[in-house]
Amino acid sequence: MRTALRTALAAALVAGVAATPVLASGTAFAAGPAPAPKPAAAAPAGKTATPAGRTATATPGQGAAAGTAPAADTTAPAADAAADADTPVRTVQLVDGLTAKVYRRGDQHPYYTATIEREGATLGELKAGAGYPAKDTRIIVGHVVTLDFEGQVTATAIGPDGHLLRTVQLAGGLSAEVYARGDQHPYYTATVHKDGRTLGELKAGAGYPPKETKVFAGHAVTLDFEGTVTAVAVDTATGTLVRTQTLVGGTVAKIYKVNAQHHRAELFRDGRPVGELTANTRPAAGNDNGEFLVLNPDGTTHNWVGNYRPGATPGIYRLADGTVLELTRKDGRYGLQLIENDKGRGFTYLNGDRAVWTYGKAVVVLERDGGFAAYIPGSARQAAPQPYGMGGGGQGEERPADTDPDALGACTVTRWVDIGAGTGAKLIMSPKGPKAKLITAGDDKVIAVLDRAHPALPKSAGIVARLVDAHTATPSLYTRTQGGGAKGGTHAFPKLPKGCELNAVPGAQGQDASPQGGQTSVIPKGGVAAGAEPAAEESSATLVAVGAGAASLAAAGLGFTALRRRTAGARG
Structure with missing residues (x-):
């Protein structure tokens, strides 16, 4: 039967007649109306030319008359159908060197496949039609490739905006x-x-x-x-409102319980919905311009402003409760690990915009850009993660790198603080007295240095910064980076290590020059006069990341309205 079918088709082609396929739907081409027969020379006796140029011997009694197509057998063997399915319907040249080989497959339920190649390498396959979606779309090497149920394939390059x-x-x-x-x-x-x-x-x-x-x-x-x-x-029967909470910036959070380890928070500003968080078996966090909200799966929350180090560089950091963490970056993702007894406990890497991890009591939020914040629940001492030098003579004091001249000497210690407006301060304490370097976040540029000789910034600096009790063993730095009625903050310098003493300053006028002497010559005025200084605990509430160090609302991802925004001329 198979030989007779092929011989009949070959005879029809030699005679110049287009045979109408009557095969099952597994054939690689769709059947169409046959064109009118055209006269052609008869084939040599006993021979019939095949489409491939080969010859096949005609079976006696089955020769075709010139110009007449023999009837095709409608029952094609399974092996022939499979062979047809392995022949592309067409090959399409797409953009940027991509090629698509389109196949028609199936029998009673036909469909198409497209194999995408570049320089001979197969990159992927799409399927559309019966038993598959009417249109299949895949991302292949930066291109959106689509195959539809008619076997048409297109490719479009993905732009920078997607x-x-x-x-x-x-x-x-x-x-x-x-x-x-x-x-x-x-x-x-x-x-x-x-x-x-x-x-x-x-x-x-x-x-x-x-x-x-x-x-x-x-x-x-x-x-x-x-x-x-x-x-x-969401099933309202399992999403029950359990409480309403007002956050430190004025945003209202309605906390709903879905189940014991699944809660969500709907956030409102002035009665308008501005964002949501869902904590399903693991905590979720939002960052709105330096205000953080952490929602735990059991419905508890942590909410604070500041304690944030935006765009931190890989290294070792110490939290306010003494916890030591190492920040690293691998394959474009940031990760953290706990350091105990000078040994790392294994990195956990970020998978998304932000993640919440707990180390002991410390709640840490890591951002996609490497910035991270730390909060110690129930502790009066809160601060942003500070760079920390390991191997500091066993004393564990906070030290910069050995190449930094501020690190020279066993009696020199440092700590970092955020003062707002995208600026941090490196507080250095040595026998020579306090020194404060004001450094911009991101590029780590030193914009000012305060010491005993230059204890305060001029008014033209745009922010307020001055040393307090600069000639005592317990100096501090007072700063205010926002104008209007915003409060400033006081940041204590680290204490000298045991056995180190502060040098006296001979000839100092208008003050006690002894190490344990009284008031510094730089006395705060007005609302921050001696005895009216803001408490150190208040300083954490002013550490709002703004200016160059601000986390934008889009990057924050939480979506609730920005709590604090700088306006033109707000510095003072």
Whole structure:
């Protein structure tokens, strides 16, 4: 039967007649109307030319008359159908050297596949049609490649702002714009909207979790690593309001219990919804311009302003309770590990925009840019993570690198503090007295140095900074980086190590020059006069990251309204 079928087709081709395929749907080409027969020379007796140029001996009694196509057998063997499926319908040249080989497959339920190649290497495959989606879209080497149910394939390069794949209408009046992003490490984002307002964004794929879920307007919206987004209404019977909490910046958080280890917080400013957090079996955190909110799975929260070191560089840091952590960066991701007895306990790396980890009592929030904040629940002492030199003679004092001249001498100690406006201060204490270096965050540029000879910044500096009790063994730095009625903060210098003494200053006028002498010559005026200095605990409330060191609202991801914003001329 098979030989007769092939011989009949060959005879028809020699005769110049287009045979209409009557094979099953597994053939690689769609059947169409046959063109009118054209006269042609008869084939030599006993021979019939094949399409491949080979000859086949005609079977007696089955020769075809010139110009007439023989009837085709409608039952093609399975082996022939498989062979046809291995032949591309077409080869398409796409952008940037990509090539697509399109195949028609299936029998009773045909579909298409497209194999994407570049320079002979196979990069991926798409499928569309019966049994598969009507359109299949994949991200391949920085391109959005699409195959539809008719076997048409296209490719578009992903731009720096991503490529909008589709807009999906979700439950509850929500909609989501799904974008393809990335190049060698593709991922997807979904921007969720309702009534013309943007509620938030989800991310999934390379460098992010394979699936992310957030609650928007009473619906749990999920984006997966293939760019599929869905929304399901949150069961109000298991989402019970347990309390309403006002945060330090005035934002109101409504805490809902879904189950014992799943809580969510809806955030409001002036009665308007401005963001949500979901803690399902692990804590979630938000950062709004230096105000942090941590929601734990059991519904408890931590909320503070400051204690933040934006864009920190890899190294070893000490927290306010003495906990020592090491920050590192690997494959573009930041990670932290606990240091105990001068030994690391293993790094945990960030997978997303931010993460919350607990070390002992310390609650630490690590950001995507390497910045991190630390909060010690129940402690009166709060501070941003400070650079810490390991191997400091066994004393554990905070030291800069050995190449820093401030580190010379066993009686020199340092600590770092954030003073706001994207600025930090390196407080250096030695027998020569206190020295404060004001340093901008990010580029680590020294913008001013205060010491006994130059104890205060001029008014033209734009911020207030001055040494207090500079000729005693317990000096401090007073700073105020915001104008108006904003309060300043006082930051104590580290104490001299045991056995070290402060040098006396002979000839000092108007003050006691002894190490334990009285008032410094730089006496704060007005609201910060002696006896009216802000308490050290108040200083943490002023450590709002603004200016060059601010974490933008978009980067913060929490979405609630910025709590503190600098305005033109706000410095004083």
